[in-house]
Amino acid sequence: MSRVSILSVCGSGTVTSTMVAEKLKERLLDDGYNVNATEARPTEALNMAQSGSFDVLVHTSPLPSGDYGIPVINAFACMTGIGEDKFFADVTAALKAAGK
């Protein structure tokens, strides 16, 4: 079991990011990942992403532009269920690319 930290970003840093974080925890468990998710607002996202504490950033809100330094993946598919498998595959691919 590989431990990974995911930064989940949505407008309020609460509702949608929590929904996405929970889905990720559940689904990535099957791929052998123990997900530690942190929810954040878009305004905090850049600083938090640059802190070096996170492997991947997923978001359902527009993000301010900047150099996040970690893979940034749009999580909108988690809300519709359409393209959700691709979203999870993208996240695991990014984690693997990071050596996780």
Add this chain to the structure above:
Amino acid sequence: MIWESLTTSLICQDMESTSYEEVMEVLGGELTSQGYAKETYVNALIGREKSFPTGIDMNGVGVAIPHTDPDHINKAGIAIGVLREPVSFLQMGTTDVEVKVQVVFVLAITDPNAHIGTLQRIIQIIQDTGVLKRIIAAADAAEIIRIIQEKEKFIEVKAKK
């Protein structure tokens, strides 16, 4: 189960709103006047939707899940609105993609981490376009609650298998 916490007094059908702001005023207004949310709620809801839209094109059926900071909430509740004519919202995660929304779930949530089950259940419900279409066609508010109750029963049975 979500249906158990739903109340017909927080369900509005045949809404004639023509903008998302009006939708928030009606549904957020009900949450406020019925004690779920504070006086600041409707403005906060509109402001949040402007910056961080919540419209979702669910395979051809437009649904939105407006919500805002727990600071504006007294107690958890969900208001459901069905519009006579779809109203333009922006799609979640975008600043310029329009979605024509006909079903709105306004979420008054005090502590998202304490309501993870509720949040997941809401996604499961709104991802079913059949359920959304039945909600749009429902004769009265009680029927909307029954539709959600049936969907949840189905989810529970499926989860046990």
